[in-house]
Amino acid sequence: MDPVFDNLDLFWSGFLQTLGFIAWAAVGSLILGTLIAACRVSPVAPARAFGAAYVTLVRNVPLTVVLFFFAFGIPELGINRSFYFFGICSLIVYTAAFVCEALRSGINSVSAGQAEAARAIGLTFTQSLGQVILPQAFRSTIPPLGSVLIAMVKNSAVVGAFGVSGDLFAVYRGLTGAGGLQAFPVLIGVAVGFLIITIPAGITLAVLERKLAIAR
Amino acid sequence: MRFLRTKATLATLGLALSLAACGGDGDKDDDVAKNTDFAAGTTMAKIADAGKLKVGTKFDQPGFGLVGLSDEPEGFDVEVAKIIAAELGIDEDQIEWTESPSAVREDLIESGDVDLVVATYTINDERKMRITFAGPYYVAGQQLMVKSDNDTITGPEDIKANPDMKVCSVDGSTPAENIKQYLADPKQLVTFDVYDKCAAALGNGQVDIVTTDNVILLGFASKSDGDFKLVGEQFTEEPYGIGIKKGDVEFCEFINDTLKDHADDYVEAWEDTAGEIEGTQTPELPEADTCA
Numbered sequence: 001m002d003p004v005f006d007n008l009d010l011f012w013s014g015f016l017q018t019l020g021f022i023a024w025a026a027v028g029s030l031i032l033g034t035l036i037a038a039c040r041v042s043p044v045a046p047a048r049a050f051g052a053a054y055v056t057l058v059r060n061v062p063l064t065v066v067l068f069f070f071a072f073g074i075p076e077l078g079i080n081r082s083f084y085f086f087g088i089c090s091l092i093v094y095t096a097a098f099v100c101e102a103l104r105s106g107i108n109s110v111s112a113g114q115a116e117a118a119r120a121i122g123l124t125f126t127q128s129l130g131q132v133i134l135p136q137a138f139r140s141t142i143p144p145l146g147s148v149l150i151a152m153v154k155n156s157a158v159v160g161a162f163g164v165s166g167d168l169f170a171v172y173r174g175l176t177g178a179g180g181l182q183a184f185p186v187l188i189g190v191a192v193g194f195l196i197i198t199i200p201a202g203i204t205l206a207v208l209e210r211k212l213a214i215a216r
Numbered sequence: 217m218r219f220l221r222t223k224a225t226l227a228t229l230g231l232a233l234s235l236a237a238c239g240g241d242g243d244k245d246d247d248v249a250k251n252t253d254f255a256a257g258t259t260m261a262k263i264a265d266a267g268k269l270k271v272g273t274k275f276d277q278p279g280f281g282l283v284g285l286s287d288e289p290e291g292f293d294v295e296v297a298k299i300i301a302a303e304l305g306i307d308e309d310q311i312e313w314t315e316s317p318s319a320v321r322e323d324l325i326e327s328g329d330v331d332l333v334v335a336t337y338t339i340n341d342e343r344k345m346r347i348t349f350a351g352p353y354y355v356a357g358q359q360l361m362v363k364s365d366n367d368t369i370t371g372p373e374d375i376k377a378n379p380d381m382k383v384c385s386v387d388g389s390t391p392a393e394n395i396k397q398y399l400a401d402p403k404q405l406v407t408f409d410v411y412d413k414c415a416a417a418l419g420n421g422q423v424d425i426v427t428t429d430n431v432i433l434l435g436f437a438s439k440s441d442g443d444f445k446l447v448g449e450q451f452t453e454e455p456y457g458i459g460i461k462k463g464d465v466e467f468c469e470f471i472n473d474t475l476k477d478h479a480d481d482y483v484e485a486w487e488d489t490a491g492e493i494e495g496t497q498t499p500e501l502p503e504a505d506t507c508a
Contacts, residue, residue, distance in 0.1 A: 023420070042507065067285075071413075071417075072413075072416055072420060072422075073422040075421060075422045076420050080421055080422060081407055082403075083422070153248040155253065160387065160407075160409075161409040161413075161414075162407045162408070163407070163408055163413070163417065163422070164401070165383075165387065165405055165406060165407040170387050170407060172319070172388075173318075173319055173388035173409075174387065174388040174392075174393075175388070176318075176319040176320070176388065177318040177319050177341055177386075177387070177388025177389055178318075178340075178342070178388055178390050178392065178393045179388075179391060180340070180346060181321055181342075181345035182322070182323060182346075183319060183320055184323075185325050202280040202471075208219070
């Protein structure tokens with residue numbers, strides 16, 4: 001494991017890069033996913049159609065295609081931003097579709113009586129969704145949302161192939177390519193880097209689930 | 217009648233194909249060494265006995281090692297491997313090609329999955345710790361490629377002066393490491409997994425410069441219909457070597473002698489492959505390093 005310990009500083013900077021990246025993507029995809037879930041259950045037909053179209057389109061396209069679209073398609077339209085920015089955007093767009101569906105399953109699990117009661121006391125759709133239904137939906141959706149976010153963390157390894165340099169996976173390619181180090185121990189180092197992010201995330205989610213679970 | 221005609225067509229076709237096959241192999245077969253006799257226990261003897269040579273090369277490097285629609289790798293590296301194979305008494309059909317991307321080349325050699333690696337493989341000290349290099353058989357040099365209308369960049373020194381410009385190279389490659397000293401800010405370096413993507417990013421303006429070995433850049437520039445051009449001089453020397461198992465001095469010397477003895481084949485190999493790219497010069501075989 002010398003290749004790993006000799007290059008801990010590189011691994012550390014790669015780790016921070018990956019961490020920053022997925023923090024943005026996690027926040028962004030939770031927000032966008034929630035908005036799209038709201039569209040999918042809204043009483044407005046065009047909004048529902050948009051939500052359904054978004055999920056169908058994005059969920060069924062591989063992440064690499066989404067990344068390709070952002071990295072090479074959008075600049076073609078004359079919009080030039082950094083690949084780091086494009087990488088975060090594509091992770092958000094991709095993950096939001098899954099967040100939306102996880103959340104929708106939670107919304108479906110909230111009993112119809114809750115929505116009816118909210119309407120009965122005069123709340124608008126936005127109010128009843130935001131104050132009554134979504135808070136309950138989130139609480140019952142923590143395990144599937146956790147899986148979605150952990151999958152997102154792992155998906156972020158692909159982003160390095162689309163112009164983002166310095167992340168954990170780029171460290172692997174640097175050390176084994178020009179550095180001539182053995183691939184196996186370096187890959188173990190990369191795997192450990194990801195585990196350091198995903199395992200505590202899983203534990204946090206489990207704690208949250210215990211704290212917030214609704215007894216029915 | 218129709219049956220007969222079909223049969224005749226097929227027969228003609230078959231004949232044509234077999235003739236073509238003969239034409240392709242005929243002249244090469246003569247070069248394959250007959251009655252090879254190697255000292256027992258050497259790598260050469262083992263390979264000659266096995267009757268096949270396992271070669272690692274790149275499958276995505278135009279001019280050097282590229283697998284196109286024909287499913288067979290083509291390029292200068294491939295031809296160099298064929299010269300070595302012929303001297304070992306191995307027909308080119310008996311060569312087993314393995315794709316060897318930069319990250320796993322040393323691993324492939326150490327595990328014995330390949331007998332040798334010819335894959336735009338720059339000789340450097342880190343790599344020498346794990347494997348032995350025969351050669352060099354070619355000396356490339358790193359250069360810059362920009363869009364044709366870019367007059368700001370004339371050499372690597374100009375990159376520091378233009379910190380808003382982005383340079384593209386392949387992640388983990390020697391050129392990506394080399395260019396770092398010319399950057400004003402590490403964020404100027406953009407890396408992809410293959411050079412194709414760098415060229416695409418240069419085309420749509422996401423990056424301003426692509427850097428790697430001149431021969432690879434020339435390939436892209438000649439394909440770009442005048443959109444891209446090379447600027448400045450070569451600012452590094454990248455001697456390409458042939459990777460073999462660490463410490464196999466006999467095999468290393470055998471490869472060096474083979475290349476030296478086949479100067480004509482060497483020139484021919486270049487002219488049929490990388491030499492076809494506009495702007496390349498036929499190299500002279502460099503003086504081989506001492507095998508160790």
